[in-house]
Amino acid sequence: MSFALPAHHLVGMASLSPNAKQNGTQLKSGGASSSSPSSSSLGHAGPSSNTHSSVLMSNALSAATLPSSAILNPSNLVAEFLKSPDDLTKISALRKKLLKEQTSLSAKLKLGAKEQLEATREGLLKLQATRKDVAAIREAFAQIEALYTNTEGEDGSRSTHPDANRSFRVISQVSQIHRNFVQTTNTLEKLDALPGQIQTLAEMLQRGKDDIMGPATDLLPLHFHLSQLEAFRNETFQIARTCSADVRSTVSKFFAPLDGLIKAFDDYIMQLAERTLDLVREDRPSVVVKLIKIIEKESREDERAAAIRLAKRANLEGAARFRSVVANARVIKLYRPKFVEAIDRSTAELFDECWGRFGADGTSLEFLGHLDWIYDDMRFIQSEVTPLFPEDYKILRTFAKSYHKHLGGILRERILAAEPEASALLELYQFTQEYTKTMTKEIGADKSWLEPTLLAGKEQGIIDDYLGLITKKIDEWTANLMSDEVREFVARQNPPDEDNEGLYGLQGAAILFQMVNQQVDVAADSGQASVLAKVVDHAAKAMHSTQATWLRVLESEFKKQREAKSPDDVVGGLVEYVIALANDQLKSADYAEVLLARLEPMVSKKYQAGIREAVDNALNGFLDVSKRCTQVLVDLVFADLQPAIKDLFSFPVWYSEGTMTTIVETMRDYTTDYSERLNPNLFDVLCDDMIERLQVAYIGALRRVGSGKLRMPAAGEQMRKDVEDAKTLFYAFKKEEEVQGNFEVLDAIQGMLTSSATMVFLPYWSFAKAHGAHLGFLESIMKARDDLKKDDVSSLMESARRKVKSEGLNDLVPETGGSTVMSRVAQAYGSSYSGGLLANLGAERAAGMAASATQALGLGGWKSKDRD
Numbered sequence: 072m073s074f075a076l077p078a079h080h081l082v083g084m085a086s087l088s089p090n091a092k093q094n095g096t097q098l099k100s101g102g103a104s105s106s107s108p109s110s111s112s113l114g115h116a117g118p119s120s121n122t123h124s125s126v127l128m129s130n131a132l133s134a135a136t137l138p139s140s141a142i143l144n145p146s147n148l149v150a151e152f153l154k155s156p157d158d159l160t161k162i163s164a165l166r167k168k169l170l171k172e173q174t175s176l177s178a179k180l181k182l183g184a185k186e187q188l189e190a191t192r193e194g195l196l197k198l199q200a201t202r203k204d205v206a207a208i209r210e211a212f213a214q215i216e217a218l219y220t221n222t223e224g225e226d227g228s229r230s231t232h233p234d235a236n237r238s239f240r241v242i243s244q245v246s247q248i249h250r251n252f253v254q255t256t257n258t259l260e261k262l263d264a265l266p267g268q269i270q271t272l273a274e275m276l277q278r279g280k281d282d283i284m285g286p287a288t289d290l291l292p293l294h295f296h297l298s299q300l301e302a303f304r305n306e307t308f309q310i311a312r313t314c315s316a317d318v319r320s321t322v323s324k325f326f327a328p329l330d331g332l333i334k335a336f337d338d339y340i341m342q343l344a345e346r347t348l349d350l351v352r353e354d355r356p357s358v359v360v361k362l363i364k365i366i367e368k369e370s371r372e373d374e375r376a377a378a379i380r381l382a383k384r385a386n387l388e389g390a391a392r393f394r395s396v397v398a399n400a401r402v403i404k405l406y407r408p409k410f411v412e413a414i415d416r417s418t419a420e421l422f423d424e425c426w427g428r429f430g431a432d433g434t435s436l437e438f439l440g441h442l443d444w445i446y447d448d449m450r451f452i453q454s455e456v457t458p459l460f461p462e463d464y465k466i467l468r469t470f471a472k473s474y475h476k477h478l479g480g481i482l483r484e485r486i487l488a489a490e491p492e493a494s495a496l497l498e499l500y501q502f503t504q505e506y507t508k509t510m511t512k513e514i515g516a517d518k519s520w521l522e523p524t525l526l527a528g529k530e531q532g533i534i535d536d537y538l539g540l541i542t543k544k545i546d547e548w549t550a551n552l553m554s555d556e557v558r559e560f561v562a563r564q565n566p567p568d569e570d571n572e573g574l575y576g577l578q579g580a581a582i583l584f585q586m587v588n589q590q591v592d593v594a595a596d597s598g599q600a601s602v603l604a605k606v607v608d609h610a611a612k613a614m615h616s617t618q619a620t621w622l623r624v625l626e627s628e629f630k631k632q633r634e635a636k637s638p639d640d641v642v643g644g645l646v647e648y649v650i651a652l653a654n655d656q657l658k659s660a661d662y663a664e665v666l667l668a669r670l671e672p673m674v675s676k677k678y679q680a681g682i683r684e685a686v687d688n689a690l691n692g693f694l695d696v697s698k699r700c701t702q703v704l705v706d707l708v709f710a711d712l713q714p715a716i717k718d719l720f721s722f723p724v725w726y727s728e729g730t731m732t733t734i735v736e737t738m739r740d741y742t743t744d745y746s747e748r749l750n751p752n753l754f755d756v757l758c759d760d761m762i763e764r765l766q767v768a769y770i771g772a773l774r775r776v777g778s779g780k781l782r783m784p785a786a787g788e789q790m791r792k793d794v795e796d797a798k799t800l801f802y803a804f805k806k807e808e809e810v811q812g813n814f815e816v817l818d819a820i821q822g823m824l825t826s827s828a829t830m831v832f833l834p835y836w837s838f839a840k841a842h843g844a845h846l847g848f849l850e851s852i853m854k855a856r857d858d859l860k861k862d863d864v865s866s867l868m869e870s871a872r873r874k875v876k877s878e879g880l881n882d883l884v885p886e887t888g889g890s891t892v893m894s895r896v897a898q899a900y901g902s903s904y905s906g907g908l909l910a911n912l913g914a915e916r917a918a919g920m921a922a923s924a925t926q927a928l929g930l931g932g933w934k935s936k937d938r939d
Contacts, residue, residue: 261303262325269328272296276332280339284350287343287358294365297336300329305401340365340406344413348448351455359459366406367461376401411469418473426481435486435495439502445474449514471510471520478506479525487526487533493540497597499526500533538602541590542609548586549613552579557624560652563644567651575651575748576658583617584662591670600674604681607670611685614663618692621652622699629703633710646707650748653700657750660693701757704749705764708741712768719772726785731793735800738765746804758804762813765797767895769817774848774896776855783858787825794821816842816892824852828863832870842893844875 152158152165275289304326311322343350343362350358430438452470460466486499503525510516526533556579559565567575587610594606628645635641667686671679709716715733718724725731738761746754794817801810819841822834835849849871853864874880 258307265300265303265325265329268296268300269332272300273332273335276336276339280342283342283346284353284355286355287361290343290358290361291364293336294368297333298368301333304329337404337409341409341413344410345417347414347417348451348456351459352451356455356459359456363460363464366410369404369406372401373403373405377403414469415473415476418470419477422474422477422481426485430481430485435489435491436498438481438486439498442478442502442506445478445506446509446514448474449510449516453514468517468520471514471516475510475521475525479523479527482525483527483529487529493537493544493593494596496533496537496540497593500530500537501598503530534597534599534602537597538594538605541594541606545586545590545606545610545613549583549617552582552586553617553620557620560624560648561628561642563642563648566644567647573747574654574750575647577651577655579617580655580659580662583614583659584666587614588666591666595673600678603670603674604678607682608685611689614659614689615692618656618689618696621656621696625649625652625696625699625703629706632707646704646744647748649700649703649707650745653697653704653753654748654750656693656697656700657753660690660697663690663693697753698756701749701753701760704741704745704757705760708738708761709764709768711741712737716768716772719769720776720781720786722780722782726782726789731789731796734765735796739800739803742800742804755805758801759813762797762801762810763892763895766814766817766892767899769793770820770848770892770896771899773820773855774851776852778854781824781852781855781857783856784825786856787821790817790821790824794818820852823849824856828859828867831867832874835871836874839871839875839880842891844871844880845893845897846871846875848893848896 152161272293275293279285279287279289279293307322307326308319311319314322340362343358347359347362350356425441425444426438429441449467449471452467456470457466482499482503486495491499506525507521510521511518524530556577560577567577570576590606590610591603594603597603629649631641632645663686667683667690670682670686674682712734715730715737718728718730721730742758742761745757749757794814797817798810798814801813805813816838819834819838823831823838826834831853839845846868850864850868853859853867859867
């Protein structure tokens, strides 16, 4: 058949040549696009493959043979070939070369254009044939329509045939009867074949269940056939809706075996879903892929059925056109949500099994140590399981959230609810921190996947509970320790313990700090400096409480000793136990210093100051108790010396019977015993206290001497001898220069007593500059001398007052206390003092110290039953 090409096609082809000459790549792309219609012309065969291949090959060859310079503009082309002045001589050769290439290129372009033109012509021929076919079909339908609606008369008029509607109605009814008959026949055939099909499919299903970890070769065929039978069942149920109840009941009974088979298949699918990880591990990824295909297919059917139902329910436009027989009867299966639930059940079984093996017997710490498989599973899912699933499944997130949920349930409901010990709480807290870090950093889990947290926000509560357990243990152990220590101290049934050097001691210090160090280590294991700081602070408060308790017990026992009317009224051994307590408290101070040195490097500067302050305060408290113990030891000495001290400066006892000798020998006995059992550092402090107390008692006795009662010069000589005897006592325990310095005040007073009336002022002035004016004391001892007349004393005191006033000297320290011996004397005798020196320097000061410690701590001390 001949035809003429349309003008616009000729114009299009005419435009190819200039472009082809300028750019070979344009010809290549144009040829490809022009050949496309011929390869898809409405079912007709396109050009032969040889022709098409030759066109493509020609185009490719044309592009390949073009030099790279062909795509350059003229200026670039000239610059490419004429790079130096010598290239000008090559212009002729270059021109020939270019002409040759142009000739070759033009030949190739003409060949390509010819082939493209032939392909276009063939495509147009097929398009024209298709149009003729469509026109013929339209004409046939028009003739049919004319037969149905109109008849043409001889005169050319058109009218409707009277039997046309009836004929076509009969044809339609016969066609419908035929379709119903065919449908009924098909339904009967399917119903007849249904039991056999169910039996066959049941056998296939059973084989799959028996080999649950097998290749599942029948899985997809089984699903396909079951889907067909299920669709048939749904159609049958939909048709039976208009039938009687008996028919519907019969249909239901007939399909009951199929319903059971479908349910069994659903269970099988979920069993495979629960074993997703195991199947991949057993090198059965194809089974998982088949499983996902089935889930996807059923999910699409669920969505289609749900959409049709919603559209019909909403009376949407066009909804009536939906073929909804199957959609109306289909049971929504929700395979995808059930798949997630199956994974969750499998995860629950994993954690229950792990708990049964490692945690059921109460060893929660062992359970926490056997959970590395969680991270191994996550990595396995990342690398092996995720590629098997569509991206929208987010399968890693599904597994991660399921693992997180069940792990958190065990930690909260089986471990935390059992109120574990502090060590278990710490390990639990550390595990949760490490778990979160590993899941987010290494596995790449989003933080939203790990919500709520494993402990449901109770992490800080765990730290608080952990801290509470530690402090509770400190309180309990300290209370028990003090109960035993105080009971032993009060009963004094056995001698105190001795160390390798023969020093007395108690067990409290070692036990207390062993306990404190243990709890400090437990707190340090938390990795939180704030916990450690709080534990140290609480331990320091516990130490202050023990110190306050010891002060009260010490004062109570000393009071019993002091007020006893006979030795049988009190328990013996108080001296030994006071020595032991003093040594124990000093040892505690040493332990506290070691503890501080150990703690400071463990925390940042933020917490160092607080820890240092708490431990320093506790250390000072131990030193205060040990100091008070030495004072009690001194008080015990001077309690024995009270009768002898009363005889000082009395006539004739002091002058003839050696009162000071008795005092010194008694003190020597005590100090010798003390030196053997008391820590050397404490003994050195005790000697200083003994010297000070001796001078205070001696000066106090001198102050009580009445006017004219000192018989001079015998009194001066006896005082010099007394001072020398006292110095000789302490030379055995301290350096001579230290002893001389300690007795300087008595030497000055002796100088005032032995100087003449005109020379008294010189030793007094040295005394006044060192210890204060103390004019009352000067006047009392001057009046006591029997070798000075009243006028001499008055003149001396007048001169002293003028000098003190002119120098503005007065007393260097207040009368209520100070740091010199004279200030101690003034404190003891300067007010309405009536209870004796021992009571003033002993019980009242110690009781005040204990009260201050208790008030500062806000503690009530140990219960009285702990001291029974």
